[in-house]
Ligand SMILES: [Mg+2]
């Protein structure tokens with residue numbers, strides 16, 4: 053049973069007579085097929101990760117990739133003497149990609165046959181097809197976001213971070229402090245809509261309402277002055293985590309309604325949800341409004357419940373709740389009076405002032 | 420720490436509860452944790468850790484921590500958590516609602 057993803061997330065290159073002309077063991081000065089540098093860069097810019105599965109001496113092959121100036125484009129390269137299907141399987145595990153999202157290109161029919169036999173979901177291409185890969189539908193994602201363009205960088209940063217964490221002997225919170233975390237919260241723009249939509253769809257574990265927002269809906273909310281659609285990115289000393297969160301806020305005169313808070317699972321252990329809520333509480337406090345958050349408990353989002361409760365949200369009733377439309381079935385309304393508190397020190401937060409002129413005008417107009 | 424005969428539903432010596440919670444937290448913090456140390460101030464109480472502590476308390480002491488009991492104030496120190504466990508287990512003199 054073949055289950056191939058619509059798009060390839062990682063392309064694995066053979067080296068000898070595929071990426072470069074000739075065989076490294078015979079010719080230490082092999083050169084890249086000229087048009088392939090462009091192919092590699094094009095796929096990279098589309099957010100498709102690339103790696104290597106080659107039968108060679110690892111040190112020599114990796115050094116040659118460095119000398120040719122393309123080593124940075126390949127994540128977790130596998131160079132050795134084992135079966136290539138094993139390399140691809142290992143890589144898929146390390147990247148947490150399904151086999152159906154992996155592709156392999158090699159000039160040797162027997163190598164492709166071995167991979168096709170062991171991993172039938174992996175797409176295999178002969179070397180002659182290398183220069184036309186970017187024209188194929190499976191290498192053409194529908195949208196290319198800022199995150200796609202830096203996806204490789206994000207993965208590399210992740211590998212370095214994980215390695216350092218594994219070697220770290222101190223406590224988790226000291227490791228977190230050592231990361232130099234910086235959270236940037238900003239108003240969503242049209243450009244980011246695709247990524248925001250993706251976040252509301254994919255981060256089910258950390259999506260507080262389980263509501264999926266389509267790009268169209270988000271576009272409408274961005275244009276509506278009463279609504280705020282905020283995106284959250286995080287970086288640390290290893291590099292970017294990319295877009296990791298989204299907040300949809302509806303502002304009433306006395307209360308801000310958090311309709312959605314979704315964060316990527318990758319940043320839960322960083323305390324990202326709590327940092328967003330702390331910042332929001334202070335913005336609400338400065339604006340003299342209460343906060344109400346929609347929360348739909350599921351068997352997977354309990355950590356979000358804990359995050360809200362620890363950020364001082366309660367089930368208590370308040371007159372401000374009357375301003376809001378009735379919640380959907382199964383949605384709890386959590387409330388707090390928004391008292392200013394100093395932000396935690398584990399993460400720097402850069403964010404917009406949520407008290408814009410439009411809001412003041414909006415308020416006096418009675419909304 | 421010499422009493423090993425902790426049986427579910429029996430009133431539990433609060434020292435034993437405190438000892439188990441402290442051991443759990445010290446393993447996480449990789450440092451000593453005093454019973455009255457404010458864990459939020461020392462940065463230990465991220466929501467992920469809070470979640471793990473909740474699960475630990477529930478499975479170790481046979482309680483369910485839900486709704487309004489999930490507030491930071493119940494978890495700030497080892498002493499706070501001991502009081503929470505005692506109340507949720509309905510133990511002796513701590514049985515009154517906090
Ligand atoms: Mg070859």
Ligand SMILES: [Zn+2]
Nearest residue numbers: 342370371372
């Ligand atoms: Zn209120």
